[in-house]
Amino acid sequence: MRETLATLEDVEVVASVTDESAAVAAVRDYQVDVIVLDLQLREGTGFGVMERLGKSRPLIIVFTNYMLPEYQRLASALGVEYFLNKSRDYERLPEIIQEIGASQQTH
Numbered sequence: 200m201r202e203t204l205a206t207l208e209d210v211e212v213v214a215s216v217t218d219e220s221a222a223v224a225a226v227r228d229y230q231v232d233v234i235v236l237d238l239q240l241r242e243g244t245g246f247g248v249m250e251r252l253g254k255s256r257p258l259i260i261v262f263t264n265y266m267l268p269e270y271q272r273l274a275s276a277l278g279v280e281y282f283l284n285k286s287r288d289y290e291r292l293p294e295i296i297q298e299i300g301a302s303q304q305t306h
Contacts, residue, residue, distance in 0.1 A: 203292075204235070219240055233259075234257050234260065236259055237262060239265065245261060249278075259278075259280060260292065260295065261283065264284070
C-alpha cells in the first residue's frame with residue numbers, strides 16, 4: 200500500500216511504522232495531514248494511537264481486516280473519519296486520500 204500511495208500526485212508518505220509508539224512519534228515529528236492506521240500493530244494497537252494523540256490529531260483512515268461492529272463503534276467514538284476493510288476497500292483508499300487532498304487545497 201505504501202508504494203501505491205507514494206505514486207499519488209500531491210501525496211508524500213513520510214513514515215511507515217509497525218508499532219504504537221512509533222506511530223505517535225511519527226505524527227508528532229512530521230506535519231501529517233492524514234494517518235492510515237491499522238488496528239493491529241506489532242506492539243500496541245491503532246486504538247492506542249488514537250487515544251494517545253487525542254483530539255488534536257490529523258484525519259484518520261482506519262484500514263483493517265478487523266471489521267467488528269464494536270471496533271467500528273469505538274473508532275467512530277474516537278472521531279475516525281473513515282473505517283475501511285483492507286480486503287474490500289483496497290482500491291478506495293487511494294481515491295479517498297486524493298479526495299481529502301483536493302478538499303484541503305480548496306480550503
